Amino acid sequence: MTKLDIYNALLAGDSPEELFCRADAERKNACGDSVVIRGLVEFSSHCVRRCQYCGLRRDNLQLDRYRMSLTEMIAAAQRILEAGVRTVIFQSGDDLTFTREDISLVLRAIKKRMPEAALTLSLGERPPEDYQAFFDNGADRYLLKFETANPSLYEKLHPGQSLKKRVELLEDLRRIGYQVGTGNIIGLPGQTVADIARDLEYLKEFQPEMIAVGPFVPQQQTPLAGHPMPGPELVLKVLALARILVPAAHIPATTALATLGGHELQARALQGGANVLMVNFSPSAYKGLYRLYDHKACVDLEKAKEIAALVKRPLSLARHDAPDGIACPSS
Ligand code: SAH
Secondary structure (H helix, E strand, O other), X not given: OOHHHHHHHHHOOOOOHHHHHHHHHXXXXXXXXXXXEEEXXXXXXXXXXXOOOXXXXXXXXOOOOOEOOXXXXXXXXXXXXXXXXXXXXXXXXXXXXXXXXXXHHHHHHHHHHOOOOEEEEEOXXXXXXXXXXXXXXXXXXXXXXXXXXXXXXXXXXXXXOOHHHHHHHHHHHHHHOOEEEEEEEEOOOOOOHHHHHXXXXXXXXXXXXXXXXXXXXXXXXXXXXXXXXXXXXXXXXXXXXXXXXXXXXXXXXXXXXXXXXXXHHHHHHHOXXXXXXXXXXXXXXXXXXXXXXXXXXXXXXXXHHHHHHHOOOOEEOOOOOOOOOOOOOOO
C-alpha cells in the first residue's frame, strides 16, 4: 500500500465496507478467528507528565490518586491467571516512585509462580536501563504509544516531551528484545488526515507486534475538555489500515472505542481488523479512579464473552490457545 493509497482510503466515503472486509480477511489469515483476551491491571494513577488530553496529568488536582502495593499487584496478576487468561498488562501513569527494583520484584514473583504468564508493561517513559532490567526480570512486552507522528503536534500535546525521544525509546525496547506495542490517538486537536497518514506510515515502517488505535475522548479536568470526539468511522478506518499495513500485529478493540460507541463499536472493530479485547482486572476499589478520560467503559470477562458472541468468534484465553489452529506469532 503506497502513501497515496493510505491517503485515499482515509478520505474515502463514510462506509468503507471494502476496506473493512480486506482488513478482516488479513486478520483471519494472520491471526485466525479467536478473540484474544488480555488482563489489564491499572496499578497507579500518579503521573509526572502533563499530556494535554489525559486525566492523569499531574496538573489535575481533582483526581483522587491511588497506588497499588506490590502485593496487590501480584495478587491481581494471580486473579488474571486463575481466570485462565495468560497475558497480564500492568499499566500506570509515569509514576517514578515505583523503582526499577519494585517492578522487577513483581515480575519475578509472578514468573516464579506462573512461568507460563506473558507479562506486558505500559509504564511510560523510563531510562533504557529500567527497560533492560524489567526485561531481564521477566517482562515480555512493552506498550508505549507514540500518540501522533507529527512532531510539532506531539510537542504541543506533551509539554517537555519530544516525539524523537519517544521513537528512540521504542527502538530501545525493540533492541532489548521486547515484543513492542505502540499506536496513536485519533481526533486530537489540530490533527489532519495527513497527520494520520503519517501515523500509519510510521506503523508500516516500525512493524510493531501490537497496535493500539484509539479515539480521543475528552476529560473534564484537562485543557482539552471541550474538544469533540472523532467520528467512529474514521477510527475504524485507521484500525483497518493498521491491520493491512502490519498483518500479524495484535490489535485490540480498545476501551476508548467502547467509550465512543459502546460494545457494538468494539464488535465492529473486531470485524474490521481487530483481534484482541482487554479485560479490566483492576480491583474494584480503584477501577473508577483511573480516569484517563470521562465515562471510561469497563470490559469484564462476561462482557468480553458477549462481544465475541456478537461477532460469532471463539474467545481465546490462553497464551498458546488457538482453537482454529492458527496462532499469531507473538501470542
Ligand atoms: N503513562 C503511560 C500510560 C498512559 S495511559 C504511557 O505514557 O505510556 C495509556 C494511554 O491512554 C495513552 O498512551 C493514551 O494513548 C491514552 N489516553 C490517555 N488519555 C486519553 C484521552 N483523553 N483520550 C484517548 N486516549 C487517551
